[in-house]
Amino acid sequence: MADVSLDNVFKTFGKTEVIHGISCDIQDGEFIVILGPSGCGKSTLLRMIAGLETITKGDVSIDGTVVNRLEPADRDVAMVFQNYALYPHMTVFKNMAYGLKIRKMPKAEIKRRVEDAARILEITEFLDRKPKQLSGGQRQRVAMGRCIVREPKIFLFDEPLSNLDAKLRVQMRLEIRKLQETLKITSIYVTHDQVEAMTLGDRMIVMDNGYAAQIGTPLDVYERPATRFVAGFIGSPAMNFLTAVVSADGRQVHLHRDISLTLQNGGLPGHGGQKIIMGVRPEHFVLGQAADAMLHLDLDHVEILGSDTLAYGHLGQDKTQVTLRLPSVYHFKKNTVLHLDIPSKNLHFFNTDTGQRIEMQA
Amino acid sequence: MEKRVIFKHKLLPYILVAPQIVITLLFFIWPASQAVYQSVLQEDAFGLSRTFVGLANFAYIFTDETYLRSIYVTIIFSCSVTAIAMSVSLLLASMADRAIRGATTYKTLIIWPYAVAPAVAGVLWYFLFNPTIGIVALYLKIYGYEWNHSLNGGQAMFLVVITAAWREISYNFLFFLAGLQAIPKPFLEAASIDGASPFRRFWTITFPLLSPTTFFLIVMNVVYAFFDTFGVIHVITDGGPNYATNIMVFKVYHDGFLSLDLGGSAAQSVILMIIVISLTVVQFRYIERKVYY
Ligand SMILES: Nc1ncnc2c1ncn2[C@@H]1O[C@H](COP(=O)(O)OP(=O)(O)OP(=O)(O)O)[C@@H](O)[C@H]1O
Numbered sequence A: 001m002a003d004v005s006l007d008n009v010f011k012t013f014g015k016t017e018v019i020h021g022i023s024c025d026i027q028d029g030e031f032i033v034i035l036g037p038s039g040c041g042k043s044t045l046l047r048m049i050a051g052l053e054t055i056t057k058g059d060v061s062i063d064g065t066v067v068n069r070l071e072p073a074d075r076d077v078a079m080v081f082q083n084y085a086l087y088p089h090m091t092v093f094k095n096m097a098y099g100l101k102i103r104k105m106p107k108a109e110i111k112r113r114v115e116d117a118a119r120i121l122e123i124t125e126f127l128d129r130k131p132k133q134l135s136g137g138q139r140q141r142v143a144m145g146r147c148i149v150r151e152p153k154i155f156l157f158d159e160p161l162s163n164l165d166a167k168l169r170v171q172m173r174l175e176i177r178k179l180q181e182t183l184k185i186t187s188i189y190v191t192h193d194q195v196e197a198m199t200l201g202d203r204m205i206v207m208d209n210g211y212a213a214q215i216g217t218p219l220d221v222y223e224r225p226a227t228r229f230v231a232g233f234i235g236s237p238a239m240n241f242l243t244a245v246v247s248a249d250g251r252q253v254h255l256h257r258d259i260s261l262t263l264q265n266g267g268l269p270g271h272g273g274q275k276i277i278m279g280v281r282p283e284h285f286v287l288g289q290a291a292d293a294m295l296h297l298d299l300d301h302v303e304i305l306g307s308d309t310l311a312y313g314h315l316g317q318d319k320t321q322v323t324l325r326l327p328s329v330y331h332f333k334k335n336t337v338l339h340l341d342i343p344s345k346n347l348h349f350f351n352t353d354t355g356q357r358i359e360m361q362a
Numbered sequence B: 001m002e003k004r005v006i007f008k009h010k011l012l013p014y015i016l017v018a019p020q021i022v023i024t025l026l027f028f029i030w031p032a033s034q035a036v037y038q039s040v041l042q043e044d045a046f047g048l049s050r051t052f053v054g055l056a057n058f059a060y061i062f063t064d065e066t067y068l069r070s071i072y073v074t075i076i077f078s079c080s081v082t083a084i085a086m087s088v089s090l091l092l093a094s095m096a097d098r099a100i101r102g103a104t105t106y107k108t109l110i111i112w113p114y115a116v117a118p119a120v121a122g123v124l125w126y127f128l129f130n131p132t133i134g135i136v137a138l139y140l141k142i143y144g145y146e147w148n149h150s151l152n153g154g155q156a157m158f159l160v161v162i163t164a165a166w167r168e169i170s171y172n173f174l175f176f177l178a179g180l181q182a183i184p185k186p187f188l189e190a191a192s193i194d195g196a197s198p199f200r201r202f203w204t205i206t207f208p209l210l211s212p213t214t215f216f217l218i219v220m221n222v223v224y225a226f227f228d229t230f231g232v233i234h235v236i237t238d239g240g241p242n243y244a245t246n247i248m249v250f251k252v253y254h255d256g257f258l259s260l261d262l263g264g265s266a267a268q269s270v271i272l273m274i275i276v277i278s279l280t281v282v283q284f285r286y287i288e289r290k291v292y293y
């Protein structure tokens, strides 16, 4: 068990910088998820913690000691690779025992640990098989087992579930969380799946192109996304973005000449007259009465999902596309007009140029 | 499912395989059957008379002291050539696999010896070690070691072994390098996270995963040492001194063409043929089964 700290970490491959200074303190026993789209540098960051990539600038520390120059072998970490990387010429037992044998553990102790882990993961019957003779899900368990038996300071996962089918993924997700809660080993988990990130992590690092766009609890990230990128990346269907202009006194935003929203509380006093981006999650629209509704949406298309309904439509003169999600079944006809309200607390505002969140005054 | 091509024209498939069959018949089946035929005959040195003698030629060569000696020499020779060529090339290939700068130049340089014909390679090494003009022999003399491979059987064997191995290293290198580069990096990364030192990673991960290549090369090297090193022996030692480097293939030539014992020579080539066929069978079996993991 250990805490991990990243201090302004950079990574450059040749001339291209792919990680642009990431800092984060991870507590002992915490489950941190690194989330981001493909190619944003998640694996690179994880591999730097593992010691598989050199650190161009900045420090990675484990338990307060800078480990930049330590070999992976000396960092006492264990890692589950995306394709599991099970040694193909060894049986499952030998795969799991490999790291222990290197540490010169007594045979009896190795056997005990491997068998314990196999029992927890329900792979006892496969101990004599080669990886080739296992299904994807079984291989995934073996890869987990190889990490568990080591009882390392830190678990690292690089998209361990991405090769499994949807059902197995949900099941393994729960098991990973359960396992981590029992073992209480600090874990860093890379994924591009936001559901995994929301459900697994104590906190998550949302990465955008080599930057840490936001570090926070899943709920924090959902409720108060720090940038427009995070707002659009977290949540499904994605958040709607509308361009808006703040009124001179900051109490109102104008979406078009014909639509104005009055903000509750203090509004956006410092931003009078500015052009900003307003974000609304599809699930935050509320059906209202024709007379006093804020918005009037021309409906284009409806999808009924059983538990809820997705509606796609457009707003105002410039026909901004908007998606909404309503929490039960509605049989709307095409080309009807929906009258919608948005609770003021569910509005998000972002700077047009920098994408940074603009906080409403309390 | 077997894939079958259906030809409209009945004759076409035969025409298509004809060149292959003609070549096989002309250059393999015919000479081979001639050898088998010769091996059961006794012929006088002028080719004027032949008598059928059954397996007498075989019976004779297995009681022949020099033949038994040449089997022994062949085993020593081919094992040494294979061991040296394999280990050196594996070492070079694992270094080349890691090299970042100058890797291409390095690879090209190592491949060169393969382009040198065996006889030319023989001449090259012969001159290096020549007791009167060879530079290596000169230095050995300076350090107090008397080198004369035309008198010392052990030295002669050493020289033909390194000459033969030298050429084969390039060939092995190419295959080992390709084999090393085909091993997915995550296996080695996982092993290093598991705590394995580079040395241990090599012996517990890389080497086992390389086993198909290694096995293939062992067979190829043995075949090479058995049959392809005639030129090297011919140029450097002529089988001597005192039969110390008289490998089986060289003896076939020597008995057949110099001593004109055609029956005995043919019997020896039949035995060599059996050896190469069994090596090939072993190789095909093994590769077909892919038992490595
Ligand atoms: N060895 C390398 N040499 C050069 N560039 C690299 C190397 N490894 C990764 N990169 C680049 O670094 C960036 C980040 O790669 P990384 O593998 O960390 O992405 P990722 O977030 O893990 O993506 P994915 O979700 O697809 O796995 C990419 O643009 C990639 O092209």
Ligand SMILES: [Mg+2]
Pocket (backbone or CB within 6 Å): A042, A043, A044, A158
């Ligand atoms: Mg990745």
